[in-house]
Amino acid sequence: MEIKRVMVIGAGQMGSGIAQVCAMNGYDVILHDLKEDFVEKGISGIKKQLEKQVKKERISEADMDRFLRRIQPSVDLTNAEDVDIVIEAAVENMDVKKSVFSQLDEIAPEHTILATNTSSLPITELASVTNRPEKVIGMHFMNPVPVMKLVEVIRGLATSQEVFETVYTMAENVKKTAVEVQDFPGFVSNRILMPMINEAIFTVYEGVSSPKDVDEVMKLGMNHPMGPLTLADFIGLDTCLYIMETLHEGFGDDKYRPCPLLRKYVKAGWLGKKSGRGFYEYS
Ligand code: CAA
Ligand code: NAD
Numbered sequence: 001m002e003i004k005r006v007m008v009i010g011a012g013q014m015g016s017g018i019a020q021v022c023a024m025n026g027y028d029v030i031l032h033d034l035k036e037d038f039v040e041k042g043i044s045g046i047k048k049q050l051e052k053q054v055k056k057e058r059i060s061e062a063d064m065d066r067f068l069r070r071i072q073p074s075v076d077l078t079n080a081e082d083v084d085i086v087i088e089a090a091v092e093n094m095d096v097k098k099s100v101f102s103q104l105d106e107i108a109p110e111h112t113i114l115a116t117n118t119s120s121l122p123i124t125e126l127a128s129v130t131n132r133p134e135k136v137i138g139m140h141f142m143n144p145v146p147v148m149k150l151v152e153v154i155r156g157l158a159t160s161q162e163v164f165e166t167v168y169t170m171a172e173n174v175k176k177t178a179v180e181v182q183d184f185p186g187f188v189s190n191r192i193l194m195p196m197i198n199e200a201i202f203t204v205y206e207g208v209s210s211p212k213d214v215d216e217v218m219k220l221g222m223n224h225p226m227g228p229l230t231l232a233d234f235i236g237l238d239t240c241l242y243i244m245e246t247l248h249e250g251f252g253d254d255k256y257r258p259c260p261l262l263r264k265y266v267k268a269g270w271l272g273k274k275s276g277r278g279f280y281e282y283s
Contacts, residue, residue, distance in 0.1 A: 017145025
């Protein structure tokens with residue numbers, strides 16, 4: 001199946017990155033969020049990224065204008081009536097995603113694939129609210145999307161082979177490397193990454209070391225490009241907490257219990273870089 005028109009739901013850090021790489025690789029994109037301000041913020045972030053590429057002489061100004069023209073803003077979900085695939089990148093909350101998917105199932109044409117960029121939530125459960133479970137799939141990009149090479153392509157229980165192949169090919173068309181994963185909590189990426197981040201938070205919570213020193217250990221000692229607490233701030237502490245809760249509930253194993261300090265920060269509205277404060281402060 002050929003994909004030409006894409007709708008991205010959620011113009012936050014992931015949705016805007018996904019819209020950017022799709023537009024840069026020839027797809028027409030509708031970028032959708034709840035409010036016009038949110039969509040505008042997403043598009044201005046994409047523009048800033050592209051301007052940096054122009055400065056570095058990687059793309060021309062004409063390329064930038066062409067890519068930006070391919071992205072149409074939306075605050076009306078009925079715009080899904082004209083797309084071949086929807087990639088949902090709204091907040092990591094099952095109720096929100098289920099509500100979006102059941103509405104999309106009513107609006108989008110029969111052939112439209114409903115993909116989710118969820119970090120951890122079960123694809124199969126999300127598919128169950130639609131009448132097209134064979135066309136529901138996980139397409140998990142990594143942050144920052146324009147830089148990171150991986151896309152996990154996650155098969156739900158009913159995902160068809162044709163849909164799997166179409167999404168796998170689309171990931172390659174946006175110059176990513178696709179890896180096939182089965183539908184288990186956290187998939188591969190966050191089942192491994194997030195317990196490490198949670199453990200780093202426990203070391204701060206228990207007074208073993210400061211956030212700066214925990215990060216230093218992992219950067220200098222393990223060659224990680226960012227320390228785990230900087231990475232947690234970068235991902236979003238709310239997203240980290242939701243992923244830990246999904247792992248905890250999904251496996252029923254206390255080794256995945258979220259650190260109380262993570263919970264406390266999220267309750268305080270300290271969501272990391274996007275809110276200006278997390279383990280570090282951002283101006
Ligand atoms: N958006 C777009 N491009 C970005 C960017 C951003 N937010 N941040 C950095 N870049 C680009 C820079 O422009 C630069 O590009 P060029 O090399 O083409 O000039 C390149 O990335 C390197 O940037 P810097 O030199 O400024 O900084 P760096 O060397 O520290 O790299 C980084 C930045 C790539 C983000 C690096 O720190 C890194 O790899 N960090 C770890 C990222 C990671 O682990 N991501 C996965 C998170 S988990 C996830 O995504 C899954 C989930 O479900 C939660
Ligand atoms: P974010 O908070 O930056 O953005 C989420 C956006 O979704 C916001 O703009 C919000 O207004 C919008 N939104 C919320 N409910 C909506 C709805 N019903 N309809 C339309 N838009 C809605 O979050 P993010 O970091 O971009 O994460 C988005 C998704 O991507 C989550 O499922 C997250 O788990 C996943 N993800 C995040 C990362 C990461 O590192 N942050 C990496 C991979 C996957």
